[in-house]
Amino acid sequence: xxxxxxxxxxxxxxRPRGARRTAVGWLFLAPFTVVFLVxxxxxxxxxxxxxxxxxxxxxxxxxxxxxxxxxxxxLRLFQDQIFLRDILNTAVFVAVGVPLTMGIxxxxxxxxxxxxxxxxxxxxxxFFAPVVTNVVAVALIWQYAFNAGGTVNxxxxxxxxxxxxxxxxxxxxxxxxxxLGVWRNFGIAMVLFLAGLQAIPQNVYEAASLDGAxxxxxxxxxxxxxxxxxxxxxxxxLTVFYLQMFxxxxxxxxxxxxxxxESVALYTYHQFGAGEFGxxxxxxxxxxxxxxxxxxxxxxxxxxxx
Amino acid sequence: xxxLAALENADMTTDRIAVRRRSVSRxxxxxxxxxxxxxxxxxxxxxxxxxxRSLDEIRSDPGAWVPQHLTFDNxxxxxxxxxxxxxxxxxxxxxxxxxxxxxxxxxxxGYALAKLDFAGRRIAFAAVMGAMMMPLTSVFVTQxxxxxxxxLADTLTGVALPSVALPLxxxxxxxxxxxxxxxxxxxxxxxxxxxxxxxxxxxxPLAGPAVATITIMSFLSSWNNFLWPLIVAQSMSSxxxxxxxxxxxxxxxHVTDYGxxxxxxxxxxxxxxxxxLFLQRYFxxxxxxxxxx
Numbered sequence: 001x002x003x004x005x006x007x008x009x010x011x012x013x014x015r016p017r018g019a020r021r022t023a024v025g026w027l028f029l030a031p032f033t034v035v036f037l038v039x040x041x042x043x044x045x046x047x048x049x050x051x052x053x054x055x056x057x058x059x060x061x062x063x064x065x066x067x068x069x070x071x072x073x074x075l076r077l078f079q080d081q082i083f084l085r086d087i088l089n090t091a092v093f094v095a096v097g098v099p100l101t102m103g104i105x106x107x108x109x110x111x112x113x114x115x116x117x118x119x120x121x122x123x124x125x126x127f128f129a130p131v132v133t134n135v136v137a138v139a140l141i142w143q144y145a146f147n148a149g150g151t152v153n154x155x156x157x158x159x160x161x162x163x164x165x166x167x168x169x170x171x172x173x174x175x176x177x178x179x180l181g182v183w184r185n186f187g188i189a190m191v192l193f194l195a196g197l198q199a200i201p202q203n204v205y206e207a208a209s210l211d212g213a214x215x216x217x218x219x220x221x222x223x224x225x226x227x228x229x230x231x232x233x234x235x236x237x238l239t240v241f242y243l244q245m246f247x248x249x250x251x252x253x254x255x256x257x258x259x260x261x262e263s264v265a266l267y268t269y270h271q272f273g274a275g276e277f278g279x280x281x282x283x284x285x286x287x288x289x290x291x292x293x294x295x296x297x298x299x300x301x302x303x304x305x306x
Numbered sequence: 307x308x309x310l311a312a313l314e315n316a317d318m319t320t321d322r323i324a325v326r327r328r329s330v331s332r333x334x335x336x337x338x339x340x341x342x343x344x345x346x347x348x349x350x351x352x353x354x355x356x357x358x359r360s361l362d363e364i365r366s367d368p369g370a371w372v373p374q375h376l377t378f379d380n381x382x383x384x385x386x387x388x389x390x391x392x393x394x395x396x397x398x399x400x401x402x403x404x405x406x407x408x409x410x411x412x413x414x415x416g417y418a419l420a421k422l423d424f425a426g427r428r429i430a431f432a433a434v435m436g437a438m439m440m441p442l443t444s445v446f447v448t449q450x451x452x453x454x455x456x457x458l459a460d461t462l463t464g465v466a467l468p469s470v471a472l473p474l475x476x477x478x479x480x481x482x483x484x485x486x487x488x489x490x491x492x493x494x495x496x497x498x499x500x501x502x503x504x505x506x507x508x509x510x511p512l513a514g515p516a517v518a519t520i521t522i523m524s525f526l527s528s529w530n531n532f533l534w535p536l537i538v539a540q541s542m543s544s545x546x547x548x549x550x551x552x553x554x555x556x557x558x559x560h561v562t563d564y565g566x567x568x569x570x571x572x573x574x575x576x577x578x579x580x581x582x583l584f585l586q587r588y589f590x591x592x593x594x595x596x597x598x599x
Contacts, residue, residue, distance in 0.1 A: 024501050025424030031411035033430070035471035040437045043448035050448060111339055115332070119339075125586055126343045129350075132582045132589055134530045136548040137571035140555055141353045144564045147368060151352055154369025183349070191590055244441045247532055251552065265443040269533075272447050280447050288444035295439060 050281035057275030073282035105189025139251035196230030380569035393550035404528035407470025416479025482516035523592035
């Protein structure tokens, strides 16, 4: 056995070079590449193209009859009161949803990390369960519970409050939709913060305690600063989530009442449903640009420290 | 993935913290955590109690917490009158295609990106990372047009295809492959094994944990996927469970047959929750690894 191997060495140790090596590499990549080209690369380029035309659903069979309209769709978008309102709604999702989700996630991560041993795994399981739960199912539960006569109001009634009609009042739907988003996402924030907390070296705390720093000072001057990279990552991740918020408002209220919870993603979907493919693609590109901006800001912020 | 290693060591490190941080009031901490856990569980309690109540009972007192008479009638109606059997089969078929596709595509691509040196590798990796960040909501219109052109609209293949090679799976597999020592593969090359033999004979048998994570992640994303199946599946024959449930919900809006809908919610949620209870580690790894669902 050894002999045969040795005999083969001079010929076989030469790894495939040049064209052959490249062919082998791409052969391994082929299944992914095909799906990537068909469902990511081509659609992205095509969407950019669509957004510069007046393509409508009915034109799909004769794509060459479509007019190139340049930036018209984008100009129309930013003059559309509905789109501007949806941008504002999406901004509210981000501005309220992200800090709330992060705050709860961080608080729970700190609690689970501070000397709790019993039931630790059980708590983690419970807090992470919403992340894996199906959004359609949860939205139905939310509707059931937040109905005028639903469980939430029944419970409020038992303690003497007359509950409002949550999902029909334009002022109340936003908080209910955000609550659903927060419920679904805080587990991700918690798990990422837990991992971040575990990566902080323990001797820093030991040194601080020797110097007489109390728990709150340690939190303020050690934990939070050292958690900065994690905090940044979680905030970017959640911002991207809430920027694309579709499932929750679509299922709970379909953007209503009176468009009070319509997000940019929902606008894209509604334009698509109305056959306005050009406008829909333009709106989707606005989302894409926003998501990319967030990522660029993240890299800028992370670079000096890492 | 270093964060994950840290997470695995969590229990060990905590012991040391525990000694130092006696000042935290234990009962208070546990009390707060239990309260949070109960609040988190509320929707699950609502869905279980609601699904076991009859239509009459829900109509007369929609908000009650506890069913007066337990009934499984809602579940029965779901499968006999609402076509949930079909949706369930569709969801399973789509999930199998997605999971198998991901194992094949991602293990091969991840291996190549981590262990093979060839022209274009950097571009390919950049494409994977870029695709991971790509918001679905910005390409679904053109993805739909392509699916129509391929003749796959309203088919289960059309529902599954965009997810059969998830960039997240490739990323997880590539990270795992990086941790396998080059010497091992080099030794096989010296023994005269070709890249495909090394891949099947050495790499894949070692990649068990990564394959498990990919299986769970792609199953989860397929089972819970909503926007894409909503667009592609146009008739009940190709509805997956979430789309079927949403459609049932819209149809039942006037009747507000919540017992039926909540039973449907349980059918949709249960498989994933049961899997999650047993395979928690892989769920957390997949989500925490890159922070994606």
